[in-house]
Amino acid sequence: MRSIMKNSSNKCLSFQKHLVVILQAFKLFVISAIFTDAIIKAAQSVPFIPQDAITIDCGSSRNNTAFDLRSWSGDVNSSFFPIQGRNEASFASAVVWSYTLEEDPVPYGTARLSHSEFTYTIPVSTPGPKFIRFHFYSDVYQYFDPSKAVFSVKVGRFTLLSNFSVFLSAHARGRKGIVKEFYVPIEKSIVNITFTPESSVSEAFVLINGIEVVSTPADLYFRDYNDGKHGHVLVGQDSFYYLENDTSLETMYRINIGGKEVTPAEDTGIFRRWERDNIYLTIPGQSLVAANFISPHKFTAIPDYIAPVSVYETARTMGNDKQMNKKYNLTWEFPVDSGFYYMLRLHFCEILAEINNTGDRCFLIFISNETAEQEADVIYWSGGKYVPYFRDYVIAMFGQNGENILNLSLALEANPDDSLTMYSDAILNGAEIFKLNNSGGSLAGPDSDLSPQVPQPTEQHVMQKHGRTTITVTFSGKDFGVLFLFIICLLILRACCKVRKMKNLSGSSEETICRDLFHSRTPVSKQSAGVSSLPSDLCRNFSLAEIPAATNNFEDNSIGVGGFGHEYKGKINGGVTMVAVKRLKPRSSQGVQRVQDRDQMNLATSYADCREEANEPSRVGPFLSSREKT
Structure with a gap:
């Protein structure tokens, strides 16, 4: 009898282990299917094809394909990472990690580590501005202490990161995988990226999982001031700021106002990610989300690679109550480092049916409590309805009394003068915020190892969940198929969990599929009568x-x-x-x-x-x- 019970137990455990493998593989399938569908749709109309779209999977010895179908080249024995000089001291390592749906194993599954300085040498087709993105994954690598991953990064004469802690930065964001994006003017046909451990930290080491170098249109963010046009509006001052191609930028925030997240595969060909605005919206008031508006947009005022069409298809407005709109400012807040100038790019497109002519909607824009626009009229700027447009502003953010982090606020106000507008309302479709390097060529903040914290939603924001904002979710036929298969697997899992207790007369400890799948060691509450709260293992x-x-x-x-x-x-x-x-x-x-x-x-x-x-x-x-x- 005991032998029969033991064989039965072994068979069940074998089945459980096989099911674990199946479900883990299914996770990969679900994500891959979703990304593939998005990529196919986005690839049908990519406005810009970069000459350089280099992706390096640090610590890998072969080429790998990510969930979004982009191919990443391993740096082991590659031309990007010549093994000579100090580079010899670095080595590749696989991460000791617990797989989650949030992170892609490419490039986060492997890393390059070193206690010494090393340099990547990346040839590019032509000089010019490039997006350089660094991918970091904070976890255990062999005998390395994750908290000791503190280092600086330089590209040419620009210091992009200094005293940067992967561990603290990831902790501040609440996730292990993080991306730091920079927009850097490259003057030669080679990009040298140097990583240096922080000398003031004992046993400090460099940790890098992935690197991207992507070419962009020359006029994406830089302007040619030889055409006689003015520079960027310097908010709060009676002067202009001339942002030319000798300045490096760090992407602080890129927001799709009122819309869904836009993945890199859905961008205009340069692989930017656009976040939702919800967590930054501190005073929503009675704001409305104009969601999933579809109309042929006319890119007659700006190039079509400036931002994805999906950014201009959604927006946030103040609402339909004229009197209520005059009582609040629609406001977002973004924590930033003190001691730098910041460029804000605001994206606009009039997409509401009632707004058709100049003067229909005229509103005010404030940046950090300074007036940026007194008569913002999107149709006047763009030249017509459904015509995308953007406006750039620069503001100085210098704190007092030793402040390291400041809140950069963006507020829209309905025009209080009814004679200047038909509708007392405002609109915004998207926003990008960049830090500009200081006079020493550095983008490193006073506490660059600590990432800015997301502001907590106000009471108004919490109440907005029960207000007039609507969210529309759509599924394709493929999505329904994936969802159906996922539900079937969950039902199988639930059935197996119900058969979790098995008698084992031989005295061996029990195992359950729930523990195998989720590695849960959470103690049960003492108030659950009759159930031990000692760890199951x-x-x-x-x-x-x-x-x-x-x-x-x-x-x-x-x-x-x-x-x-x-x-x-x-x-x-x-x-x-x-x-x-x-x-x-x-x-x-x-x-x-x-x-x-x-x-x-x-x-x-x-x-x-x-x-x-x-x-x-x-x-x-x-x-x-x-x-x-x-």
């Missing part, structure tokens, strides 16, 4: 038959008595291990809960636990001598 379950056998049927071996009941001496594991067994007496005045609470404290080092069957609760723990008990 420190416990063992005993059948009702094993308890009497271990204690000689509770005869002549009592070693104590209390309000809970008698305590008996017993032996398990073939008589090798001595234990103490507590037996709950009928209608005990103290009950199961007290003995559980007491044993959680007194038997914290116990490797054994009990199982209650047939109204015969017992408790098994290590046998202690009278000296050990005291």
